[in-house]
Amino acid sequence: MNILIVDDDFVSRTKMRTIIQSLGTCIDEEIAQNALENFEKALDEGRPFDLVTLDIHMPVMDGTEMLYRIREAEKKRNIPKASRAKVIMVTSQSDKDSLITCLQAGCDGFVVKPFTRETLFKKFETVGLKTDDSNNVSEDIKSKPQPGKRKNLIEEVSKALKGDTVNLPSLPDINTRLKEMVQKQINTAEITDLLKKDMLIASSLISLSNSPLFRGVGKNKTLEEAIGRLGIDQTFKHVEMLCQRALYSDVSKKYSAYVENLWKHAQACAYAAQFVADHLRVTLLEDPFTLGLVHDIGRLILLQIIGKLEEVGPTGDDVDENVLYTTLDSHHGEFGAALLSKWGFSETFANVAKFHDCPDKAERMSPELALISFVNVLVNNPKKTTEELTVHPLVVTFCGTFGINTGSLADIRGIVEKVLKEKVF
Numbered sequence: 201m202n203i204l205i206v207d208d209d210f211v212s213r214t215k216m217r218t219i220i221q222s223l224g225t226c227i228d229e230e231i232a233q234n235a236l237e238n239f240e241k242a243l244d245e246g247r248p249f250d251l252v253t254l255d256i257h258m259p260v261m262d263g264t265e266m267l268y269r270i271r272e273a274e275k276k277r278n279i280p281k282a283s284r285a286k287v288i289m290v291t292s293q294s295d296k297d298s299l300i301t302c303l304q305a306g307c308d309g310f311v312v313k314p315f316t317r318e319t320l321f322k323k324f325e326t327v328g329l330k331t332d333d334s335n336n337v338s339e340d341i342k343s344k345p346q347p348g349k350r351k352n353l354i355e356e357v358s359k360a361l362k363g364d365t366v367n368l369p370s371l372p373d374i375n376t377r378l379k380e381m382v383q384k385q386i387n388t389a390e391i392t393d394l395l396k397k398d399m400l401i402a403s404s405l406i407s408l409s410n411s412p413l414f415r416g417v418g419k420n421k422t423l424e425e426a427i428g429r430l431g432i433d434q435t436f437k438h439v440e441m442l443c444q445r446a447l448y449s450d451v452s453k454k455y456s457a458y459v460e461n462l463w464k465h466a467q468a469c470a471y472a473a474q475f476v477a478d479h480l481r482v483t484l485l486e487d488p489f490t491l492g493l494v495h496d497i498g499r500l501i502l503l504q505i506i507g508k509l510e511e512v513g514p515t516g517d518d519v520d521e522n523v524l525y526t527t528l529d530s531h532h533g534e535f536g537a538a539l540l541s542k543w544g545f546s547e548t549f550a551n552v553a554k555f556h557d558c559p560d561k562a563e564r565m566s567p568e569l570a571l572i573s574f575v576n577v578l579v580n581n582p583k584k585t586t587e588e589l590t591v592h593p594l595v596v597t598f599c600g601t602f603g604i605n606t607g608s609l610a611d612i613r614g615i616v617e618k619v620l621k622e623k624v625f
Contacts, residue, residue, distance in 0.1 A: 201223050201224030201225070201250045201251060201329070202224055202225050202227075202242065202247060202248065202249045202250050202251075203220060203221075203223065203224050203225065203226045203227070203249065203250065203251045203252075203253075204226075204227050204228075204229070204235060204238065204239060204242075204249045204251070204252045204253075204285075205217055205220075205226060205227070205228040205229070205252075205253050206228075206229050206230075206232060206235040206252065206253065206254045206255060206258070206263070206266065207228070207230065207253070207254075207255035207258070207290065208230045208231070208232075208255065208258045208259065208582070208583065209255065209580075209583075210230065210461040210464065210465065211461070211465075211580070212255070212290070212313060213228050213230060213461075214228075214457050214458045214461050215315075215458075215525060216228070216253055216290070216315075216320075217457055218455075218457070218458060218524075219315075219316075219317045219320060220251075220253075220320060223251075223324075223329075223331060224250070224251075228457075231260075232258050232260065232261035232262070232263070232265070232266045233260065233261055235266065236261070236266055236269055236270070236273075239252070239270055239273065239285075240273050243273060243274070243277055243279070244277075248279075248283075248285060249285045250285060250286065250329070251285065251286050251287075251288070251324070251329060252270065252285050252286070252287045252288070253288050253290055253311075254266060254267060254287055254288070254289055254290065254307075255289075255290045255291070256289050256290065256291040256302065257291070257583055258583070259582075259583060263289060263290075263302070264301050264302055264305060267287055267289070267302055267305045267306065267307055268305045268306075270285065270287060270306075271284070271305060271306040286308045286309075286324075286327045286328070286329055287306070287307045287308050288307070288308060288309050288310065288311060288323060288324070288327070289302050289307045289309070289310045289311075290310075290311055290312075290313060290315070291310060291311075291312055291313065308327040309323050309326065309327050310323075311323050354527050354530075354531050356509055357502065357505050357506065357509070357527075357531075372443040372446060372447075374394065374395070374397070374398055374401065374439070374443065375439065375440055375443035375444075376543075376544070377394060378391065378394060378395070378436060378439055378440075379436075379440075381394065382432060382436050388427060388428075388432065391427070391432065391435070392423055392424055392427055395423060395427075395435075395439065396423055400442070401439055401442055402423045404438065404442060405423060405426045405427065405430065405435060405438060405439075406420055406421070406422070406423060406425075406426040408426070408430065408438055409425070409426035409427075409429045409430050410426075414429055414430060414434075437489050437490075440490060440493065441467070441470075441493065444466070444493055444494070445463065447500065448460075448462070448463045448500060450504055451500070451503050451504050451507055452503070452506075452507030452510065454507075455503050455507065458503070459500065459503060462496065462499055462500060465496065465579060465580075466492070466493050466494070466495075466496055466497075467493070468579045468620055469492035469493070469495060469496075469572070469575050469576055469579050470489045470490070470491075470492035470493040471489070471492070471619055471620065472492060472575040472578060472579055472616045472619065472620065473488035473489060473491055473492035473571055473572060473575045474488050474489040474492070475615055475616060475619045476488070476571060476574070476575060476612055476615075476616065477571060479611075479612060479615055480602055480604075480612075482567060482571075482602065484567055484568050484571070485546070485548050485566075485568060486546060486548045486549060486568055488568070488571060488572075490549075491548075491549065491552050491568055491571070491572050492572060492575060494536070494540060494545075494549065494553065495536070495552050495553055495556050495572050495576065496532065496536065496553075496556075496576075497536045497539055497540065497553060498531070498532030498533055498534070498535040498536025498537070498539065498553060499528050499532040499536075501532075501535050501536065501539050502527065502528055502531065502532055502535055503528070506524065506527075533553060533554040533555060533556070533557065533558075534554055536553035536554065537550040537551070537553045537554035538550075539553075540553055548566060548568050548569075551566065551568075551569055552566075552568055552569050552572050555569060555573075556569065556572050556573045556576055557573070557576070559573050559594065559597060560593075560597075565597065565601065567601055567602070570597055570598045570601035570602070571598065571602075573594040573597065573598065574594060574595060574597075574598035575616070576594075577589070577592055577594050577595055578613065578616055579616075579620075582617075586606065586609055586610045586613055587606075589609065589613070590606055590609060595609070
């Protein structure tokens with residue numbers, strides 16, 4: 201089965217791909233126009249898509265318009281109705297008018313976020329698509345725990361950490377040493393000597409210093425020149441990002457799409473946190489860039505641990521997708537906090553990692569926690585209007601903490617959007 205997934209929200213898009221990739225070849229797109237071009241190209245090359253999952257609310261070209269164009273492309277090529285792609289619309293809200301419009305435009309069904317494997321596969325079957333064999337067994341059998349499927353995943357992870365099956369990773373040594381040197385205000389010459397020991401980091405810093413963002417009159421050729429142009433603060437941030445990026449490579453390939461999007465999210469939150477803090481001219485106890493970069497580190501660590509459990513487990517590739525996402529959503533905070541504490545980060549970092557999705561559960565609402573909770577919402581909801589964001593509980597908390605009104609919130613959002621557009625993630 202050829203499958204096209206269209207959704208501008210990376211979490212939803214990645215979750216959809218992870219759940220349904222066992223059904224066939226999946227292509228996912230965040231931009232509707234690109235997805236439509238892929239769809240028409242597949243038709244012309246004789247390898248049409250059998251299934252399209254299409255988010256209703258997307259910028260520029262929304263799902264309803266893309267659905268209409270899909271059906272027009274099929275009609276233009278005289279494809280009979282029985283042979284046309286099954287199109288399932290995905291929505292996060294019950295928008296009656298949009299649903300009626302989509303039905304009139306020729307969609308085959310709807311699913312509502314947050315979706316699960318069961319709801320998706322049940323919908324696919326109702327429109328005539330075959331799923332895997334496990335969905336053809338009786339409801340009594342499906343309701344019972346199946347052998348080879350880990351249903352209490354967090355318990356297994358905890359046991360593995362207490363034993364010797366897996367261990368929490370260590371922060372790259374060069375990152376640890378540089379962090380200590382910067383805190384102690386060690387001179388630039390010693391920092392340069394440290395960074396020279398890693399050719400990848402050294403060459404990357406030289407390249408960054410010669411980029412349009414930092415480029416001066418002449419071209420830097422040495423690490424000393426590069427650090428002199430960048431400054432210690434920017435040098436530290438870049439090294440930290442390179443070291444964090446390396447951690448994202450040690451994850452099972454089956455989760456590579458999710459991890460790549462997780463890394464993009466971490467970068468976006470880091471830059472957003474830095475620019476919001478600068479705009480508000482607030483002094484924080486900890487660096488906002490670093491806070492944004494590591495706030496979701498628990499998700500990455502859990503994926504690494506789960507991947508290792510799959511490698512050593514008796515059934516191999518056996519983690520149920522629904523259990524996986526439930527585990528990530530429910531427990532990434534506590535694991536992220538534990539890891540950051542192990543790495544020597546302050547209690548502020550641990551609290552941000554643990555409570556950024558639920559700051560009301562923290563003993564104290566720190567400015568750092570309010571900031572990261574806010575940028576996390578901002579980055580995850582690019583389609584929402586400022587008016588919609590003003591009623592979000594975490595945005596309300598942020599505005600209360602920093603004394604922000606609706607007008608200032610709109611300005612901050614505009615600054616963040618501009619910054620993120622300039623960055624290549």
